[in-house]
Amino acid sequence: MSDSSDHLFVKICGLKTERDVDTAVEAGADAVGFVFSASPRRIDAATAARLCRRVPDHVLTVGVFRDEPLPEVRSVATEAGIRAVQLHGSEGREYYDDLTAGGWTLIRAAAYGDTMPRCGEMGEDLLLLDAPVPGSGVAWDWAGGPAPAPGQKWLLAGGLTPDNVRAALDAAHPWGVDVSSGVEQSRGVKDPALITAFLKAARGRS
Numbered sequence: 001m002s003d004s005s006d007h008l009f010v011k012i013c014g015l016k017t018e019r020d021v022d023t024a025v026e027a028g029a030d031a032v033g034f035v036f037s038a039s040p041r042r043i044d045a046a047t048a049a050r051l052c053r054r055v056p057d058h059v060l061t062v063g064v065f066r067d068e069p070l071p072e073v074r075s076v077a078t079e080a081g082i083r084a085v086q087l088h089g090s091e092g093r094e095y096y097d098d099l100t101a102g103g104w105t106l107i108r109a110a111a112y113g114d115t116m117p118r119c120g121e122m123g124e125d126l127l128l129l130d131a132p133v134p135g136s137g138v139a140w141d142w143a144g145g146p147a148p149a150p151g152q153k154w155l156l157a158g159g160l161t162p163d164n165v166r167a168a169l170d171a172a173h174p175w176g177v178d179v180s181s182g183v184e185q186s187r188g189v190k191d192p193a194l195i196t197a198f199l200k201a202a203r204g205r206s
């Protein structure tokens with residue numbers, strides 16, 4: 001993961017095909033995400049393993065989970081060969097400690113709400129602030145409330161698109177962004193042109 005303060009980290013999530021992965025990598029994504037939870041984007045560990053083999057080392061491979069049992073998370077993450085685990089449910093501290101000990105980078109997803117989480121308080125490496133329903137394509141009020149304290153590593157997600165990502169960055173100043181629905185032609189089906197447009201817009205090259 002790049003630690004450069006002027007580099008915007010961009011994760012493209014919910015990839016299911018070789019074309020999705022190749023497009024995201026060629027467009028300059030820093031991370032690609034594979035969903036292992038109930039979702040139109042869900043893939044199995046064997047498919048993810050095949051896709052991960054196409055991903056160069058400088059791009060982080062992330063598995064997305066939501067309240068699956070810890071042994072299942074470990075087993076799927078191992079078989080898929082992903083390097084990071086993103087947890088979206090009410091997973092306890094034991095998940096973070098166990099998976100950190102196993103060598104995975106941990107991303108903790110939290111819905112934006114009344115209490116502002118702090119990056120690292122569960123042992124995670126990265127915090128992700130999302131809409132209440134993950135993967136719904138619904139945005140939250142990025143500009144309307146408090147953001148994590150400056151200097152924290154956090155990703156903004158929820159309803160981002162090539163058209164609104166610049167405004168979201170200007171309003172919330174996250175360390176990085178994460179998108180799924182906003183780069184799809186239909187629910188669960190990625191659009192290569194939208195993936196490329198999102199990367200260009202996020203990096204200010206539109």
Ligand SMILES: O=C(O)c1ccccc1N[C@@H]1O[C@H](COP(=O)(O)O)[C@@H](O)[C@H]1O
Pocket residue numbers: 013014033035037038039040041064065066088109128130131134135136137138157158159160178179180181182
């Ligand atoms: O994408 C899903 O279906 C999903 C399912 C379960 C947990 C997380 C999921 N996706 C995450 O949601 C955001 C992106 O949301 P959006 O579609 O761009 O609004 C991202 O963190 C995904 O990893």
